[in-house]
Amino acid sequence: MRYFIVLVLVLFTVTANAQDWEDRKVFANAPTVQKLRILSSTDTSFFEPIIDSYLNDNPDTEIEYLVTGTAAIDDIFRTTPKDFDIVVSSAMDLQLKLVNDGYATRVDGADHPSWAKWRQSLFAFTLEPAAIVINKAAFAGLKVPKTRQELIQILRAQPEQFRGKLGTYDVRQSGLGYLFATQDARASETYWRLMEVMGSLGTRLYCCSGDMIDDLERGDILVAYNVLGSYADARAQNGEKIEVILPSDFPTTMMRTALVSKSAPNADAAKNFILHLIRSQSGDQGDGANLLPPVVLNPGQQTITLEPALMTYLDKLKRQTFVKEWERAIIQ
Amino acid sequence: MTDGLRISSSLQKRMMVTLIAGAAILAIILFFIVRGYAAKIAQDGQDNILGASVSSILDAAVIRDGTVEVDFPYASFSMLDTDLDDRVFYAIYQDGELISGYENLPQLSQVRGTQSVFQTLQFEDNQVRIASATRTLIGARDRTEVSVSIAQTQDALSRTLNRISRNVAAFGAGFFALVALLSYWATATTIKPLMRLASSVEKRGPQDLSPFQKEVPAEMVPLVSSLNTLMGRLDQSLTQSEDFIAEAAHRVRTPLATVRSYAEATLQRVSKKENRAALRSMVRAIDESSRAASQLLDHAMITFRADHLQKERIDLVDLVQELAVRLAPIAEMKDVEFNLQNDPSVEIHGDLILIQNAIRNLIDNALKYSPNEAAINIAIRSSPRPYVEICDQGPGFPPDDMANLTKRFTRGKNADGTIGSGLGLTIAKDVATAHDGALELSNHPKGGACVILSF
Numbered sequence: 001m002r003y004f005i006v007l008v009l010v011l012f013t014v015t016a017n018a019q020d021w022e023d024r025k026v027f028a029n030a031p032t033v034q035k036l037r038i039l040s041s042t043d044t045s046f047f048e049p050i051i052d053s054y055l056n057d058n059p060d061t062e063i064e065y066l067v068t069g070t071a072a073i074d075d076i077f078r079t080t081p082k083d084f085d086i087v088v089s090s091a092m093d094l095q096l097k098l099v100n101d102g103y104a105t106r107v108d109g110a111d112h113p114s115w116a117k118w119r120q121s122l123f124a125f126t127l128e129p130a131a132i133v134i135n136k137a138a139f140a141g142l143k144v145p146k147t148r149q150e151l152i153q154i155l156r157a158q159p160e161q162f163r164g165k166l167g168t169y170d171v172r173q174s175g176l177g178y179l180f181a182t183q184d185a186r187a188s189e190t191y192w193r194l195m196e197v198m199g200s201l202g203t204r205l206y207c208c209s210g211d212m213i214d215d216l217e218r219g220d221i222l223v224a225y226n227v228l229g230s231y232a233d234a235r236a237q238n239g240e241k242i243e244v245i246l247p248s249d250f251p252t253t254m255m256r257t258a259l260v261s262k263s264a265p266n267a268d269a270a271k272n273f274i275l276h277l278i279r280s281q282s283g284d285q286g287d288g289a290n291l292l293p294p295v296v297l298n299p300g301q302q303t304i305t306l307e308p309a310l311m312t313y314l315d316k317l318k319r320q321t322f323v324k325e326w327e328r329a330i331i332q
Numbered sequence: 333m334t335d336g337l338r339i340s341s342s343l344q345k346r347m348m349v350t351l352i353a354g355a356a357i358l359a360i361i362l363f364f365i366v367r368g369y370a371a372k373i374a375q376d377g378q379d380n381i382l383g384a385s386v387s388s389i390l391d392a393a394v395i396r397d398g399t400v401e402v403d404f405p406y407a408s409f410s411m412l413d414t415d416l417d418d419r420v421f422y423a424i425y426q427d428g429e430l431i432s433g434y435e436n437l438p439q440l441s442q443v444r445g446t447q448s449v450f451q452t453l454q455f456e457d458n459q460v461r462i463a464s465a466t467r468t469l470i471g472a473r474d475r476t477e478v479s480v481s482i483a484q485t486q487d488a489l490s491r492t493l494n495r496i497s498r499n500v501a502a503f504g505a506g507f508f509a510l511v512a513l514l515s516y517w518a519t520a521t522t523i524k525p526l527m528r529l530a531s532s533v534e535k536r537g538p539q540d541l542s543p544f545q546k547e548v549p550a551e552m553v554p555l556v557s558s559l560n561t562l563m564g565r566l567d568q569s570l571t572q573s574e575d576f577i578a579e580a581a582h583r584v585r586t587p588l589a590t591v592r593s594y595a596e597a598t599l600q601r602v603s604k605k606e607n608r609a610a611l612r613s614m615v616r617a618i619d620e621s622s623r624a625a626s627q628l629l630d631h632a633m634i635t636f637r638a639d640h641l642q643k644e645r646i647d648l649v650d651l652v653q654e655l656a657v658r659l660a661p662i663a664e665m666k667d668v669e670f671n672l673q674n675d676p677s678v679e680i681h682g683d684l685i686l687i688q689n690a691i692r693n694l695i696d697n698a699l700k701y702s703p704n705e706a707a708i709n710i711a712i713r714s715s716p717r718p719y720v721e722i723c724d725q726g727p728g729f730p731p732d733d734m735a736n737l738t739k740r741f742t743r744g745k746n747a748d749g750t751i752g753s754g755l756g757l758t759i760a761k762d763v764a765t766a767h768d769g770a771l772e773l774s775n776h777p778k779g780g781a782c783v784i785l786s787f
């Protein structure tokens with residue numbers, strides 16, 4: 001493992017369409033002959049092991065990994081699809097619509113279950129539940145909620161303790177937040193009641209799971225709703241401060257997906273990377289180096305289905321209606 | 333047997349080709365009909381779903397506070413999920429203006445009511461099926477027209493169609509193979525009576541001119557019955573000719589014999605030298621014409637019989653011995669001796685009357701041209717081929733025109749003074765030819781004529 005990582009500072013190199021990336025990192029085993037640009041919503045630290053193992057097998061490749069929010073990914077990619085080889089995002093609906101709109105190319109030879117791919121172009125490579133994450137200290141002496149209903153009861157019982165100390169995604173900013181919210185709303189009315197309770201107590205809205213977990217650890221907020229379980233788990237193992245709860249009433253499980261741009265500058269390498277990605281996330285690779293949960297469905301487990309219906313809430317009118325209702329509930 | 337026949341292609345082949353070509357055409361027609369039908373059913377299936385999806389969206393359209401809201405259910409698109417993940421495009425219009433969805437989706441013109449209108453067209457390099465319907469919303473103040481179009485690619489549909497096509501093609505091929513087999517069987521059974529008739533005609537002996545008695549298929553009755561009539565007529569005319577020849581021979585020879593006996597009787601009674609000479613030459617002339625007449629009749633008979641040989645098993649040795657006995661009186665008149673050298677028995681398959689006739693003519697010749705007190709050597713052998721050789725000690729054949737002697741009415745230079753009509757060798761030659769044999773003339777080195785009749 002004697003390759004070196006070149007970390008190039010973005011500000012000086014990107015000239016024309018300067019973009020505020022959350023993170024930007026270039027991986028390479030010098031010297032390289034080809035380059036892959038990956039546009040992703042996954043934090044670099046989670047994705048790094050996959051890139052590393054790919055570069056091990058393909059030392060002639062350089063990978064530029066660009067991280068930004070799911071909604072931004074959709075915008076950027078739709079305006080400049082030629083600039084990127086691979087798009088990785090947790091917003092399944094946006095990803096599926098990219099494929100439906102013809103932005104992706106087929107990747108043949110992928111041995112992947114049919115529920116985890118769409119049109120042989122969009123490939124799911126993780127299975128991640130949305131979680132309720134709580135600050136352990138705040139719940140000392142309180143019953144830890146197992147369902148949304150129990151959470152509502154606790155919040156109603158102790159309104160003063162939690163006022164202003166709740167967090168969830170801002171669905172207007174985050175594609176993943178919107179996906180979680182719409183799927184929750186589709187599954188049960190409980191979602192709206194929870195939002196109303198949270199709204200009445202004053203809830204902070206976040207762009208990303210990472211920020212929410214940061215604030216939780218710091219104690220700025222005590223409960224975060226619909227946080228990415230995988231991120232929270234990683235933190236929960238480090239400290240004793242937070243606890244991750246997978247609501248047992250109805251779990252909302254999302255799949256991170258990847259696609260190869262139809263106008264990818266380096267389509268062949270990109271397809272190779274996708275195959276590598278699927279292989280290393282298929283669950284039967286026991287190297288344990290991967291930080292992201294594999295795409296393995298336990299018996300009885302359900303995920304958000306990859307189907308055209310995902311485009312329902314992306315409809316302009318539906319979105320307007322949904323966001324209006326959501327705002328009415330959460331911003332009071 | 334087939335010489336001179338103009339042969340067109342076989343009936344069986346013709347029937348097979350017609351049937352198989354028919355089967356092929358049927359199979360192809362079947363293929364297109366079934367596939368067309370399947371395509372229609374498959375398309376109807378897709379249309380039904382698209383139509384349901386369109387109406388579920390239209391149903392969700394409402395006017396609230398003067399603006400149109402279309403809060404359509406998740407199922408509207410969920411129902412469009414296919415095995416091959418077909419792409420879905422949709423558009424929602426209010427009074428012809430796009431309010432949501434894909435802006436470049438073509439708008440169908442002939443959309444009237446809530447009943448969906450369907451069309452297949454090209455969109456973004458894909459063939460899509462589009463369904464479109466419209467609905468009038470009546471608000472507090474005004475009314476507005478909301479229309480919805482949903483398009484879906486046809487990947488799953490065309491895969492289904494391909495699968496159906498493959499199955500139908502296999503089915504068609506099977507059908508074709510079966511029909512081909514059946515048509516082979518059918519033609520074989522149809523043609524069998526004809527083959528049977530043909531082989532029974534072939535197997536018949538040449539003399540068998542009796543009518544066909546076996547069952548024949550209705551279609552062949554005219555052919556077989558006219559064949560029967562033809563054979564009947566042939567049989568009749570053959571019998572008539574035979575009768576006629578026998579009758580003619582009898583009619584000529586009997587009066588001649590009578591005249592001859594009168595002449596001989598008269599010869600005994602007259603004593604005048606010139607009269608006797610005259611009578612003798614009269615007897616000679618009668619002999620000559622009697623012989624000529626019988627040879628002419630023999631020849632006619634042979635010509636006639638050569639086409640209808642009545643073959644039987646013949647022992648040449650017996651035959652020649654019998655002839656020798658019969659001709660002995662004439663031989664004795666000239667003091668000529670027959671020397672027979674023969675294998676114990678030489679059997680051939682042939683027409684007894686004809687062969688008898690031929691050999692008698694040959695021995696006759698030998699007697700005629702032999703000097704007095706000579707010998708006639710007759711050899712009968714079975715190898716290399718069965719043959720009879722007759723050698724005399726006479727002057728031999730005139731060498732110049734040996735080749736012509738077997739022609740009708742041809743006599744050699746040495747024949748002056750001998751009774752004859754020039755038909756003896758002709759008869760022998762014709763008999764030999766009718767039996768696929770040969771007649772060879774040669775002169776013995778030590779003098780004398782040799783004739784070999786071989787079979």
Ligand SMILES: Nc1ncnc2c1ncn2[C@@H]1O[C@H](COP(=O)(O)OP(=O)(O)O)[C@@H](O)[C@H]1O
Pocket residue numbers: 697698699700701724726727728729730737742743744745746747751752753754755756757758780781
């Ligand atoms: N044994 C023979 N010896 C010599 N010449 C013969 C003999 N047989 C036939 N010929 C010759 O062949 C001719 C034809 O013979 P044939 O056809 O029997 O007629 P013919 O009635 O004249 O004998 C005879 O005219 C004779 O010249």
